[in-house]
Amino acid sequence: MKIPPFSIEQFFALYEFNTPYILCVSDCESMSVGEILEMSGSSMDAFADLRLGYTESQGGVEMRTAVADLYPDITPEHVVSLAAPEEGIYLAMRALLDPDDHVVVLTPAYDSLLNLAETISGNVTRWEIQPIDGKWEIDLAQLEAMVTSQTKLIIVNFPHNPTGFLPALAEFDKILDIAAENGSWLFCDEMYRGLEREEAVRLPSAAGRYGRSIILFGLSKAHGLPGLRSGWLIIEDETLREEVMNWKYYTSICPPAPSEFLATAVLHHHHKFVQRNRAIIRQNLIIADAFFARWPSLFTWRPPQAGSVALVELHKPSATRYCHQLVADAGVLLLPSSCLGYGDSHIRMGFGRENFEQNLGQYERYLSKRASGT
Numbered sequence: 171m172k173i174p175p176f177s178i179e180q181f182f183a184l185y186e187f188n189t190p191y192i193l194c195v196s197d198c199e200s201m202s203v204g205e206i207l208e209m210s211g212s213s214m215d216a217f218a219d220l221r222l223g224y225t226e227s228q229g230g231v232e233m234r235t236a237v238a239d240l241y242p243d244i245t246p247e248h249v250v251s252l253a254a255p256e257e258g259i260y261l262a263m264r265a266l267l268d269p270d271d272h273v274v275v276l277t278p279a280y281d282s283l284l285n286l287a288e289t290i291s292g293n294v295t296r297w298e299i300q301p302i303d304g305k306w307e308i309d310l311a312q313l314e315a316m317v318t319s320q321t322k323l324i325i326v327n328f329p330h331n332p333t334g335f336l337p338a339l340a341e342f343d344k345i346l347d348i349a350a351e352n353g354s355w356l357f358c359d360e361m362y363r364g365l366e367r368e369e370a371v372r373l374p375s376a377a378g379r380y381g382r383s384i385i386l387f388g389l390s391k392a393h394g395l396p397g398l399r400s401g402w403l404i405i406e407d408e409t410l411r412e413e414v415m416n417w418k419y420y421t422s423i424c425p426p427a428p429s430e431f432l433a434t435a436v437l438h439h440h441h442k443f444v445q446r447n448r449a450i451i452r453q454n455l456i457i458a459d460a461f462f463a464r465w466p467s468l469f470t471w472r473p474p475q476a477g478s479v480a481l482v483e484l485h486k487p488s489a490t491r492y493c494h495q496l497v498a499d500a501g502v503l504l505l506p507s508s509c510l511g512y513g514d515s516h517i518r519m520g521f522g523r524e525n526f527e528q529n530l531g532q533y534e535r536y537l538s539k540r541a542s543g544t
């Protein structure tokens with residue numbers, strides 16, 4: 171079976187580890203193992219004593235309990251611990267979808283959310299976010315018209331990568347209603363939850379609110395720990411959960427022991443880790459607001475409401491050519507929207523890193539030089 175190229179990861183494979191001024195990644199500021207242990211009050215001795223046998227396939231009870239505590243009405247048995255958040259997308263699509271099943275996907279989307287559904291079912295309708303008056307919007311009437319009793323699955327991602335869009339609570343409720351009225355499953359990718367610019371707009375998780383939902387979360391984004399490769403699905407439906415587990419026996423079998431140890435330590439202090447990165451993003455967005463105000467002829471800026479990234483309109487003929495040239499000329503990395511299946515006139519920018527101001531400074535010096543013709 172062939173699957174389309176994973177465009178984002180292929181682009182990062184070219185540049186992420188050899189370009190000095192990274193301005194487009196979605197993960198947040200990371201930390202060392204020592205810092206994790208210190209911040210969570212865990213001991214290095216306990217970590218050193220960890221034995222590297224197989225772990226419990228669904229995830230250890232302590233980890234699943236710590237996860238369940240993050241959600242009202244969720245118990246440890248609803249939690250499926252993963253060997254990486256990405257694995258959760260694969261397992262859910264495999265367990266849920268057959269050829270010809272109708273799927274509605276919010277786009278633009280992280281490659282696997284769209285490409286796995288499209289490859290397995292071959293029957294995807296794209297529900298596209300719209301740029302309107304300096305922000306992004308969803309059209310719920312459009313969703314209502316797309317979803318029928320034949321729709322097996324609706325896939326959404328809030329806070330949204332790449333636009334930073336977050337629906338209002340009434341809009342989110344309407345999406346749950348549309349799924350319920352049609353008996354559709356709802357895959358809710360909540361990877362960026364906790365990174366809202368204003369805490370007041372934070373949505374409740376879909377977990378515990380709709381029985382046919384599958385929720386994805388993990389420690390890569392809000393906690394800044396993508397190297398842990400730790401995440402989980404929340405699945406209340408027992409039959410689906412068992413099918414997901416069966417697929418898991420064909421992929422990772424169980425979570426890696428060191429990651430599970432550290433993830434559990436982090437989860438006991440979840441808020442401390444997330445607040446740290448939320449504060450970094452809020453500060454960087456103030457810097458970004460000022461930057462885009464200085465360059466209105468080059469960009470249209472739609473500030474993100476939540477998450478760690480934004481999709482910025484670039485007033486150039488090809489964002490792809492622009493981004494490749496920018497790496498060569500200035501060592502600055504931006505992600506073109508062609509890698510997100512969204513035309514070629516936007517770039518993605520990321521705000522989760524502590525060196526954002528310094529890297530943006532390098533980009534602005536390059537822009538200023540070009541503007542003055544030097």
Ligand SMILES: Cc1ncc(COP(=O)(O)O)c(C=O)c1O
Pocket residue numbers: 196254255256257280327331359361388390396399
């Ligand atoms: C929306 C979304 N879902 C899932 C993932 C996968 O997360 P991970 O790379 O930690 O497996 C990503 C990664 O960028 C993402 O942006």
